[in-house]
Structures are given as structure tokens and as C-alpha cells.
Amino acid sequence: MTKAVRIHGPGGPEALVYEDVEVPAPGAGEVLIEQTACGLNYIDVYHRNGLYPLAALPAVIGMEGAGTVAAVGDGVTAFQPGDRVAYADAPPGAYAEARLMPWHRLVKLPDAISDQQAAAMMLQGMTVEYLIRRTYAVQPGDTVLFHAAAGGVGLIACQWLDHLGATVIGTVGSEEKAALAKAHGCHHTINYREEDFTARVRELTEGAGVPVVYDSIGKDTFEGSLDCLRPRGLMVSFGNASGPVPPFNPAVLGQKGSLYLTRPSLLNYNVQREELEASAAALFEVVTAGKVKIEVNQTYPLSETAQAHRDLEARKTTGSTVLLP
Incomplete structure (x- = not known):
């Protein structure tokens, strides 16, 4: 069993329940990640309140995280146990100590980028990438x-x-x-x-x-x-x-x-593996070059995710917020 934050139905921050869940061994094409940091994003609020309905309930929400590969399923050759990885993509399930992800939605982290930085920047940073480089190519x-x-x-x-x-x-x-x-x-x-x-x-x-x-x-x-x-x-x-x-x-x-x-949405701009890799590479380049600094301005224990949502919706947060399992 592992700890995770789930919703059993749409609602306010009180709908977020910190509880035990079971995470199975990775199946074919899957990677088991031991998470060290989870990103907090406004899309999580939309999933929680039902504006963007989830396919099935109860469900662990969250779309962004970072950690270490614990195990890989059959057919996975791009990653191995011990790799540092991050993601910002479906399926939801980031608010957890450990989770499964399809291998093709993960990227390896450069040594220069910390897990907390990664959890703070993958969704937001790749969103910025597609907005200013592809939706409208700013000159x-x-x-x-x-x-x-x-x-x-x-x-x-x-x-x-x-x-x-x-x-x-x-x-x-x-x-x-x-x-x-x-x-x-x-x-x-x-x-x-x-x-x-x-x-x-x-x-x-x-x-x-x-x-x-x-x-x-x-x-x-x-x-x-x-x-x-x-x-x-x-x-x-x-x-x-x-x-x-x-x-x-x-x-x-x-x-x-x-x-x-x-x-637009990030999911539609990074549908193909090649698009995801290019978007992440562009983000890593500007961050490691010091052109874009990623600042984690708030952290909350995963058990206090409901308060993190309250602060986000009240516009009390600035910059990036990370949940710590």
C-alpha cells in the first residue's frame, strides 16, 4: 500500500482524501515511479471540482511529478530502475507516493535539474513552450x-x-x-x-x-x-x-x-513522443542555461493537499507549488 490523495466525487478542497491505495507491479509498457515531488496546477482544481470530469471514481488526481524509476514492465527499454524521471501528462494520478506511468510519457531528467524543480516546471514550462513557440511563434x-x-x-x-x-x-x-x-x-x-x-x-x-x-x-x-x-x-x-x-x-x-x-492544451500539442521530447528539451535548455529560473515558492506535505488547493484558488500562491510525498 502507498499513500495518495483521491477524490470520491467532485467538490471543493474537502473532497481531497489522503488515504492508502494499492499500486500494482508495472504491466507491459509501464514504469513504476517512486515519487519525490508532485506538481500543483490549476488543471487539478478542474479535475477535483468536476469541470473536467474524470473517467472513473474514486481517482488519484494530479498531472505532474518527478521521482526515481523503481521497476519497469515488459517491453520497456528506454528506462531502467534508478533513472530520474519526470512527466506532465495524462493519465492523472500524480498525488501519490508511488504510481504507474506509460513509459512513452516520461522523460529523463538532466543532472542539473532537481526533482522539486522538475515537479514545479514540467507542466507549466512545457505549457509555456507550446504557447510561445508553437501556438503563436513569438518574434x-x-x-x-x-x-x-x-x-x-x-x-x-x-x-x-x-x-x-x-x-x-x-x-x-x-x-x-x-x-x-x-x-x-x-x-x-x-x-x-x-x-x-x-x-x-x-x-x-x-x-x-x-x-x-x-x-x-x-x-x-x-x-x-x-x-x-x-x-x-x-x-x-x-x-x-x-x-x-x-x-x-x-x-x-x-x-x-x-x-x-x-x-489549446498541452496534451494535444505533445501527442507524439517526438513532440514531448522536443518540448522537454527546449525547456531543459533554457533552464540549464539560466535564461529561465524555476522557483518553488511554496511546498506542502502531500497530506496537506487540500490546503494547497485552498491557497491556489484564493490566489495566495505565487510561482510554482510542490507537494512532497
Whole structure:
């Protein structure tokens, strides 16, 4: 038996139950991982509250982790016991002391990256990679709007975008978070509690608007984000922290300048093994080169996962958070 955090039904943080589970020996194509760190991400909240329903309950949630290979199943040749590995992918089940994963969704960790760093950066870092390199390939001189600039994804994005030569406008919820974002490469911060972010973006771009908006907030920022775009700009809606975006008439995109809209996900961008390896390699490169620093700003024992969720939803966390089995 091993300890894990499961949900038996959708609900609030109280739905997270720390309990014993049985982890079988790895089957064909599977790897058994003894986990040393688990990542905390907003998608975990969506799984917990039922916004993204899971296939079967009860279920261990969590999409990101790092640790050491304990055993491999038949047909697995890419990994062996003792390898340090990390992942940020389906199937859910990261909130556990040990778990099984399909071998082809794992990557080996470079010696220069710690387990806690890996658990803090794989999902968020590869999300940033596909957003700024593949969803919209940011070029030197581009000005982009990135919401929640002081969050885990935001701090990585600000650093990476600055490294690419872009000008970053970031929204934040406090002066403390504004200072944090600026310290990580964000050039202009907008406190959405005090300013109209749309008007401020227009002011900063001299009325032109930006070519791309990265929006993980959802309902509260969607319409304003569209109004920040220049003609034929791209709205990247990749999260729902404030709730799902209500239905809207696609004709609005035409009225606001023939805009583009996409709702991407990491799972779809790293479907193929080759895509996963390339995404992870790009992330490891900027981190080991010191261009992007991964900071674990909060840690919680795995047994206190419910409190970690409360703090995440209350926007009390900054940067990355790691659960420790």
C-alpha cells in the first residue's frame, strides 16, 4: 500500500482524501515511479471540482511529478530502475507516493535539474513552450499580453518571452505580484484590481493592440482580452481560473478585427513522443542555461493537499507549488 490523495466525487478542497491505495507491479509498457515531488496546477482544481470530469471514481488526481524509476514492465527499454524521471501528462494520478506511468510519457531528467524543480516546471514550462513557440511563434520585437503574470505559468512565460526579445505586458492582482513579475522579465504590469487592463494595453501600444493575448483567467477577462488585440490578432484561451467563458457569437471576432481564437492544451500539442521530447528539451535548455529560473515558492506535505488547493484558488500562491510525498 502507498499513500495518495483521491477524490470520491467532485467538490471543493474537502473532497481531497489522503488515504492508502494499492499500486500494482508495472504491466507491459509501464514504469513504476517512486515519487519525490508532485506538481500543483490549476488543471487539478478542474479535475477535483468536476469541470473536467474524470473517467472513473474514486481517482488519484494530479498531472505532474518527478521521482526515481523503481521497476519497469515488459517491453520497456528506454528506462531502467534508478533513472530520474519526470512527466506532465495524462493519465492523472500524480498525488501519490508511488504510481504507474506509460513509459512513452516520461522523460529523463538532466543532472542539473532537481526533482522539486522538475515537479514545479514540467507542466507549466512545457505549457509555456507550446504557447510561445508553437501556438503563436513569438518574434523579437513583439509585444504580448500575458494574464496572471505572477503565477506559475506566468513567471516562466515572462522570463522566456524576455529571452526571446519580446515586450511583455502582464496582469497581476497586487503590487507585490507586480514586483515579482517585473523581477522575472515582465516589462509592464497592470493591476487589474485598480486599472482597466484593456485601456492600459491600448495606451502602452499607442492604440495598435497586441498580436497575441495569452489568457488563463477565462470568464472575467475574455471580452477585455479580445479588445486588446490588433486586427487579425490571436486570442489564446488556455484556462478558466475565473470560470468558463460563456457562449458567444463567432461574428464578434469579425466585428473586432477578423480575430483568431484558439483553445489549446498541452496534451494535444505533445501527442507524439517526438513532440514531448522536443518540448522537454527546449525547456531543459533554457533552464540549464539560466535564461529561465524555476522557483518553488511554496511546498506542502502531500497530506496537506487540500490546503494547497485552498491557497491556489484564493490566489495566495505565487510561482510554482510542490507537494512532497
